[in-house]
Amino acid sequence: MATKHICQSGLFMRHIKKTFILLLTLAFLLSAVAYVSDFSFETIAFSQTWLNKIMNQTYFKVIKRTSADPTQKDLLAPSPSQQIQPRGTALYHYVAHPSNYHFILDEPDKCKQDPFLVFMVPVAPHQLEARNAIRSTWGNESSVQGKAVLTLFLVGLTGGAEAQQQLEEESRQHRDLLQSNFVDSYFNLTIKTMVIMDWLATRCPQATYAMKVDSDMYINVQNLMSLLLSPNTPRQNYITGYLMWNRPVIRDKNSKWYVAEELYPEPKYPTYLLGMGYVFSNDLPEKLVKASEKVKPFNIEDAYVGACLKQLGVAPSSPPDPSQFRVFLGQYNQKDFLRVITTILGSPQQLIDIWKDVKRPI
Template sequence: MSARACFIRRPLQFNLGSSSCSCFVSCSLLVGSQLILETTTTSTTALPTDAPRTTTPTAPTTTAPSGIQYHTAYPRNYHFIMDNPEVCKDQTPFLVLMVPVSPNNIAARNAIRQTWGKEKQVQGQVVLTLFMLGSSGGAYVEQHEKLKQENEKHHDLIQSDFRDTYKNLTIKTMVIMDWLAKRCPAAAFAMKIDSDMFLNIDNLVIMLLKPGIPKLNYLTGMLMWNRPVVRSKNSKWYVPVEMYPEPKYPTYTLGMGYVFSNDLPEKFVEASKSIKPFNIEDAYIGMCMKKLGLKPSSPPNPSQFRAYNTKYDRCTYSKVITYILGSSQQLINFWMDLKRPEPPC
């Protein structure tokens, strides 16, 4: 039995560039444990040539209609089209920072490279920063060449062939987990951190080096308890009952930045085979934890994982681990100020 929820979307929300389609119908089709995002058009305009390679679901007994683009949430239905598989072979990182970012957001990547992402040794530990990208429409050849040149310079881009949209953040996160499990299994810890974040990397590594931090089955960050599922169709966090029938999510860590022992990515990928996906990626990781019989842990100092701050204060920023920022330039400005030699407090 499958459940379907359809909505009319504007073309730009699918990042299809200059497509002449007047509108798209986006349908979320749950088949077994897989989420399939279907895209059909109201005209005969073809989808872009960079459309992801597809995997035909085995659950339905009928043949899929032509013109439908399938996206499945299980990460190994996708393929890496740009990779740096050797980065964990020459050295074993203590911590891998995985940053989901859109292909065209080079400003965010460069700001991170100038700030917390440039730190390769922190508190005597090896730290690695990588960016996870999906595929977008438009001028694909030109964009791919620019990304290739960027990766040749920095060796920090990983790109998969899922469509890079907000609705596909769960897919993006699970591809991150798949990469960690396959390419960097020996790392001690990893962190999924958004591209608009301030990260006090020293404080994070100091936290992870504390003797009481578990080395296995550990997930921490800003904990969300008893969060209701948003049912309003006007909300960007809307999840239909067909995707997630329960009224509340299990306890999860806010997606802005959560840290986990690196044994978990492989377990998440395995658990995802039997969990109906939905588009709230951090709550989905919470579902994976629940499936595994695990619970997220409160960090040693919960006040270090913060969301927003109304103003910059050097003393405060010297004590936290995360803050959400308003721009890439803010990250650069705050970081430069924090790194001044004078004591912050």
């Protein structure tokens, strides 16, 4: 009896041992699956907040940084299916196709008067001074050489209820603000640019030309209009500005312009136009939005537009006088600003001061 009891005890212990090993193996396999899958998203819901309301009760994901750099912050994005997340880098990017986003502030009837030229200015929500400087200078030009001109600003999410309220008040006052529900950040400039293209394609297809222009730029609208009214300037498949040829893709992870190989594997970018300001025939926005469905997004927005143009088979054009698209002009000289089309300035106040001087009688 004792022997039988000992045997039964032995069998029982072996059974427990096998069960323990099985459970241990299962736990190991589950851990391995979790590691391979790299679950780096934590779901959070912003219920009963201003952000929840303007995002139509959308759930969000917090994207955890994978870089060891402590200065890199977690980012907020619409959903993990809309993200490209290179491992081991501080770079995060979301799908650039504008169908993933919607407008919170819009001016859908702005183009009813059939503008000839539309300036689209991507700007950060907090940059009120820059917007006001443009409104009081080149953005105030509504008719040039008999052609209607329109200026609009595009921003992303503000990040706070008070800032959003201020933006909405500004919109009511000026009726020139567009806001879409993407996170407004440097890494999302590609999204911002494609949302601009989408707005032009869907709200303003009747315009003849448009110009994407940064908020720190001086624009000589008279010179630009002379270029566009020239009989030699095409009205289809045309885009011009400051051309960039044979530019290498930056692979240094410490660089502001770093692009991972998995986002853009080629060693050089196709020819593109520097993002400070490029003008294009208004048939292109719809085509670029369509092309973006086939071009993997990356964070260098002007080069990304170049990649979409390559997909379309459209080559950027050199302007008749390339010196009219200048990065910097150096020390101020009124004659220089009278002959350029665009150049970068240092501050909103500098734009106001130069504009006043350029407009004074010679």
